[in-house]
Amino acid sequence: MKTLFTVHAGEYLVGSYIEAHFRELSVWIPSKDTGIDFLVTNKRQTRAVSLQVKYSKDFNISHDPMLISKILAAGWWNLDRKKIQSSTADFWVFVLPSFLEHQTSYVIVPQRELFKRHTSIFGRKQRVDSYLWVTKCNECWETRGLRKDDKEILAFGRYKNADRNFTQYLNNWDLIRKRLKR
Numbered sequence: 001m002k003t004l005f006t007v008h009a010g011e012y013l014v015g016s017y018i019e020a021h022f023r024e025l026s027v028w029i030p031s032k033d034t035g036i037d038f039l040v041t042n043k044r045q046t047r048a049v050s051l052q053v054k055y056s057k058d059f060n061i062s063h064d065p066m067l068i069s070k071i072l073a074a075g076w077w078n079l080d081r082k083k084i085q086s087s088t089a090d091f092w093v094f095v096l097p098s099f100l101e102h103q104t105s106y107v108i109v110p111q112r113e114l115f116k117r118h119t120s121i122f123g124r125k126q127r128v129d130s131y132l133w134v135t136k137c138n139e140c141w142e143t144r145g146l147r148k149d150d151k152e153i154l155a156f157g158r159y160k161n162a163d164r165n166f167t168q169y170l171n172n173w174d175l176i177r178k179r180l181k182r
Contacts, residue, residue, distance in 0.1 A: 010055025010095035011037050013104055022177065036089055040176060047180045052089035052111075054079075056132075058099045070155035072134045073098040073105050074143075079128045084115045091176060096134055105134040108176065109169045117142070120163040132166065140170040 007015070007029065015027045015038060028039040038051040056075030073096035084092070092114050094107040109117075121142055122128045131144040137157040142164045146154070153159045169175070 007037075008053075008055055010093075011053045013055070013095050013097075014038065014051065014053050014093050014106065017104075017106070018173075018176075022173065025177070025180065035083070035087055040180070042180045049090040049176055049179050050088060051176075052087055052092045053095060054092060055095045058097050059131075067151065067155050070136055072101055072103065072136050074131065074133045077130045077132075079118070079130055081115075081118065081124070081126050081128060084111065084118065087111050090179065094132055096132060098134070105140070106171050106173075107132055107134075107140055107166055107169050108172050109166065110175070113169075117163050117166075121145070134170065138167070138170065140166040142166060 011029075015029070018025055018027050018038075018040060024043050026041045026043060026045070028041065030036055030039070035052060036050040037053040039048050040051060041048045054077050056077055059074045059076050075094060075096040077094065089111050092109050092111055094109070096105040096107065097103075098105065118128055118130070122144075129144055130142060132140060133143050133154070134140050135155060135157065139154075139157060141154055141159065143151060143154065146164075150159060
């Protein structure tokens with residue numbers, strides 16, 4: 001007997017966000033798991049992009065009240081390097097809910113860029129624990145492996161590291177919309 005296919009919370013949030021905010025786009029769900037969670041098309045279905053969605057609960061990042069007051073959301077994922085490299089998804093979408101702020105952040109990263117950045121940050125490790133933080137300064141950072149003092153600098157918007165800075169992908173739905181207009 002085959003199991004019933006269902007969407008998880010992150011997929012639901014992504015699909016409903018796209019449908020609510022981009023009426024010119026359509027969201028399609030595959031009938032089996034192929035590593036693609038959604039196919040998004042323009043209304044005429046002449047162009048398509050594929051999405052891999054990863055959801056994380058909001059992790060309490062610290063018992064340090066100063067850090068908690070500066071961080072909007074913090075997510076954790078255990079990722080397989082080979083799966084990222086061989087992924088046929090055009091974009092990986094990381095969903096970070098903030099239960100304290102009642103807000104959801106989306107980090108929309110092209111698959112090749114995600115693989116390149118993770119290789120630069122973590123080397124060639126097969127499994128990677130990825131910690132994305134979204135700050136109240138509207139920045140997004142990969143924080144796995146950072147020292148405590150670097151995390152504090154980051155929380156105040158003064159940290160610099162191009163490979164760890166995912167801010168350009170934070171809530172950047174235009175990446176998908178532009179790809180569908182080509």
